Amino acid sequence: MDLERSPLALPFPEMPRIAGVTLRVARARYKNWDRCDLTYAELAEGTAVAGVFTKNVCCSTEVEMGREQVQAGRARALIVNAGNSNAFTGYRGREAVEQIMEQVAGHLGCPTSEVFVSSTGVIGVPLPKDKAREGVRAALTADECSWEDAALTIGTTDTFAKGATVAAMLGDTRVTLNGIIKGSGMIAPDMATMLGYIFTDAAVEPAFLQRCLSAANLESFSCITVDSDTSTSDTVLAFATGKAGNSPLASLDDPGADAFMAAMQDICRQLAHLVVRDGEGAQKFIGIAVSGAVSDESARRVGLAIANSPLVKTAIAGGDANWGRVVMAVGKAGEPADRDRLSIGFGGIWAARDGLPLPDYDEAPVAKHLAGQEIDIVVDLGLGEGRATVWTCDLTHGYISINADYRS
Amino acid sequence: MDLERSPLALPFPEMPRIAGVTLRVARARYKNWDRCDLTYAELAEGTAVAGVFTKNVCCSTEVEMGREQVQAGRARALIVNAGNSNAFTGYRGREAVEQIMEQVAGHLGCPTSEVFVSSTGVIGVPLPKDKAREGVRAALTADECSWEDAALTIGTTDTFAKGATVAAMLGDTRVTLNGIIKGSGMIAPDMATMLGYIFTDAAVEPAFLQRCLSAANLESFSCITVDSDTSTSDTVLAFATGKAGNSPLASLDDPGADAFMAAMQDICRQLAHLVVRDGEGAQKFIGIAVSGAVSDESARRVGLAIANSPLVKTAIAGGDANWGRVVMAVGKAGEPADRDRLSIGFGGIWAARDGLPLPDYDEAPVAKHLAGQEIDIVVDLGLGEGRATVWTCDLTHGYISINADYRS
Numbered sequence: 001m002d003l004e005r006s007p008l009a010l011p012f013p014e015m016p017r018i019a020g021v022t023l024r025v026a027r028a029r030y031k032n033w034d035r036c037d038l039t040y041a042e043l044a045e046g047t048a049v050a051g052v053f054t055k056n057v058c059c060s061t062e063v064e065m066g067r068e069q070v071q072a073g074r075a076r077a078l079i080v081n082a083g084n085s086n087a088f089t090g091y092r093g094r095e096a097v098e099q100i101m102e103q104v105a106g107h108l109g110c111p112t113s114e115v116f117v118s119s120t121g122v123i124g125v126p127l128p129k130d131k132a133r134e135g136v137r138a139a140l141t142a143d144e145c146s147w148e149d150a151a152l153t154i155g156t157t158d159t160f161a162k163g164a165t166v167a168a169m170l171g172d173t174r175v176t177l178n179g180i181i182k183g184s185g186m187i188a189p190d191m192a193t194m195l196g197y198i199f200t201d202a203a204v205e206p207a208f209l210q211r212c213l214s215a216a217n218l219e220s221f222s223c224i225t226v227d228s229d230t231s232t233s234d235t236v237l238a239f240a241t242g243k244a245g246n247s248p249l250a251s252l253d254d255p256g257a258d259a260f261m262a263a264m265q266d267i268c269r270q271l272a273h274l275v276v277r278d279g280e281g282a283q284k285f286i287g288i289a290v291s292g293a294v295s296d297e298s299a300r301r302v303g304l305a306i307a308n309s310p311l312v313k314t315a316i317a318g319g320d321a322n323w324g325r326v327v328m329a330v331g332k333a334g335e336p337a338d339r340d341r342l343s344i345g346f347g348g349i350w351a352a353r354d355g356l357p358l359p360d361y362d363e364a365p366v367a368k369h370l371a372g373q374e375i376d377i378v379v380d381l382g383l384g385e386g387r388a389t390v391w392t393c394d395l396t397h398g399y400i401s402i403n404a405d406y407r408s
Numbered sequence: 409m410d411l412e413r414s415p416l417a418l419p420f421p422e423m424p425r426i427a428g429v430t431l432r433v434a435r436a437r438y439k440n441w442d443r444c445d446l447t448y449a450e451l452a453e454g455t456a457v458a459g460v461f462t463k464n465v466c467c468s469t470e471v472e473m474g475r476e477q478v479q480a481g482r483a484r485a486l487i488v489n490a491g492n493s494n495a496f497t498g499y500r501g502r503e504a505v506e507q508i509m510e511q512v513a514g515h516l517g518c519p520t521s522e523v524f525v526s527s528t529g530v531i532g533v534p535l536p537k538d539k540a541r542e543g544v545r546a547a548l549t550a551d552e553c554s555w556e557d558a559a560l561t562i563g564t565t566d567t568f569a570k571g572a573t574v575a576a577m578l579g580d581t582r583v584t585l586n587g588i589i590k591g592s593g594m595i596a597p598d599m600a601t602m603l604g605y606i607f608t609d610a611a612v613e614p615a616f617l618q619r620c621l622s623a624a625n626l627e628s629f630s631c632i633t634v635d636s637d638t639s640t641s642d643t644v645l646a647f648a649t650g651k652a653g654n655s656p657l658a659s660l661d662d663p664g665a666d667a668f669m670a671a672m673q674d675i676c677r678q679l680a681h682l683v684v685r686d687g688e689g690a691q692k693f694i695g696i697a698v699s700g701a702v703s704d705e706s707a708r709r710v711g712l713a714i715a716n717s718p719l720v721k722t723a724i725a726g727g728d729a730n731w732g733r734v735v736m737a738v739g740k741a742g743e744p745a746d747r748d749r750l751s752i753g754f755g756g757i758w759a760a761r762d763g764l765p766l767p768d769y770d771e772a773p774v775a776k777h778l779a780g781q782e783i784d785i786v787v788d789l790g791l792g793e794g795r796a797t798v799w800t801c802d803l804t805h806g807y808i809s810i811n812a813d814y815r816s
């Protein structure tokens with residue numbers, strides 16, 4: 001199926017080189033297609049790694065192994081297979097991953113545990129070992145490619161290449177974070193994106209890199225949803241090569257650690273938003289800011305209940321300021337809420353306050369806001385200080401078209 | 409919007425009279441339409457009542473009051489307004505309900521607390537008191553109408569009238585249960601239907617009637633979902649007039665109590681299925697039987713995670729035996745599951761067993777099954793003895809069309 005480029009797509013940014021990272025792509029032909037579908041990132045010796053993974057209990061072999069591998073904190077390579085998720089494939093799937101790890105480790109002369117593998121695509125078909133072997137062989141010696149090439153190659157039903165870059169000053173040292181991400185459906189917390197990779201030349205100790213990534217994840221990938229479905233393969237990895245030469249960051253007390261943490265949060269939020277912008281069938285990008293909850297976590301849950309409500313998402317698709325559906329979604333979230341303290345607004349205009357429609361509510365400017373591509377919904381629960389913002393897209397005919405005949 | 413009759417619709421059954429129940433309908437014109445939209449059921453003195461209600465914390469005034477009223481266990485009348493749910497309308501909504509209760513109670517010479525009111529339709533617009541007064545006035549003296557007329561009148565976006573009838577023998581006494589129900593979207597547990605009413609001529613003590621209804625609800629209305637959205641108005645009420653003359657049922661030890669409980673479960677399941685058959689945009693009726701869970705409740709949650717997954721529902725819409733999406737939904741349910749013990753089948757044919765695709769899996773008969781209108785999915789978790797069956801429909805373009813411009 002040919003998919004049209006999302007109307008919410010952003011242009012791929014100019015992305016600088018990251019010292020210690022070399023990207024290459026190849027054709028493994030995991031599906032009957034003529035495109036690159038295997039991505040190889042070679043990482044300098046001593047690169048630190050951190051990761052966050054799907055909480056889906058039926059996760060893939062790659063996720064199981066990745067979780068173990070990040071414990072040791074070091075990475076030399078990343079392989080990403082597109083077109084076959086290798087999930088739910090038992091021992092045969094595991095053998096394919098081990099073969100890839102051994103092949104790459106043999107080439108680099110590193111431990112197999114420093115080779116990370118991700119796969120994305122159809123569930124239940126073991127990754128074909130012969131295609132993987134040939135694909136990896138080609139990738140290991142391919143010419144270096146661009147960030148955009150790599151971003152395209154990790155994609156499956158994505159309609160545009162997704163990347164982001166952020167710079168930060170650690171004292172006198174300028175460091176760069178580059179990220180690429182893929183995903184457009186089966187996106188939901190916890191761990192919202194399918195596959196995302198962040199590379200930085202900063203020197204960061206693995207434990208602190210993990211702390212930064214986990215904190216950023218809470219306010220980015222865990223706050224987006226396209227369709228409430230959580231992939232069995234969701235993975236975000238961060239790699240820090242240390243080539244910038246800064247004094248390695250090990251805790252928030254280190255000089256520059258704040259700036260690095262902020263940069264990580266920035267790039268994760270940018271990448272998360274790109275996934276929503278490519279949400280299957282998305283025509284509108286929706287931000288939902290919830291305040292007045294009993295806690296930040298409660299606010300996040302309420303926000304996700306709204307963001308996952310098919311009735312809210314179809315109302316926005318239709319440009320309908322149907323705040324009653326927002327009330328419904330708040331009420332079903334399972335979190336503390338009081339109908340008579342609830343306020344709801346669209347595009348900066350309150351539609352209801354303290355449980356009642358505003359008597360002088362003028363729907364015209366709200367309708368104009370909802371006719372646009374960037375929709376803001378504000379919900380105040382009137383109970384406490386908890387707040388969170390989540391992001392989603394509308395639910396349209398495009399979603400149905402894409403998903404009713406994806407595999408066939 | 410004119411909606412086409414659901415392809416899954418069933419004909420309205422022949423429904424006998426229930427002694428002690430008189431049905432009348434009228435035009436309150438809550439919307440700009442020319443159809444009956446106010447239903448009045450007059451009940452014999454001494455009628456017992458029980459109810460189950462939405463767990464949405466932003467529920468309507470009608471639900472709040474209904475919950476209180478059923479405590480006393482007696483009912484003389486039911487009024488159902490269609491076209492305006494009166495939810496999220498504060499004191500003005502409450503005044504409208506109280507006006508209706510007083511008007512009907514004055515006519516019947518009964519306490520206001522014995523007049524039950526339900527409303528369904530748009531949220532956030534107070535029920536107009538003048539229209540309600542005129543509508544009730546007309547209904548109180550209207551000619552008696554049929555069960556089908558009443559079933560049509562309580563409907564909103566429903567595409568067919570929904571009713572069911574069941575008979576039971578309590579010793580030598582034959583009793584009848586008649587039910588009508590409306591609902592097609594914003595359907596989700598807990599308490600899945602929008603508005604359902606069951607009437608019986610059996611003599612049943614209110615506490616036992618409540619016990620029967622609550623038990624039946626667990627395996628019927630709490631096991632269906634159309635779109636995971638839970639209405640703020642969901643209500644099922646059961647009324648027992650006692651006119652059949654049986655010795656009143658007060659506990660499961662009473663003769664005939666088993667038969668009555670079974671009849672209540674039967675009619676609730678029939679009514680629940682009718683709601684799924686009118687699920688917005690539904691083309692296929694899907695039963696999902698989960699076994700091998702650690703408990704029945706766990707099985708129900710896993711079943712609902714599958715039933716609410718947009719990716720599963722769109723796969724079924726496309727006739728795609730994409731059992732990988734079922735795996736994904738099992739894994740995100742938050743319940744105990746082991747990928748390597750999981751078995752999944754469609755239409756009586758296993759696609760995967762013990763965590764692996766079957767090597768001799770023949771997709772042709774499965775594809776034929778999925779091309780039909782009645783789809784069976786079987787999931788065995790391989791962990792314990794817990795089991796449950798849930799029902800849903802597929803997710804189609806029709807759902808988007810209906811909900812992207814319902815209110816406008």
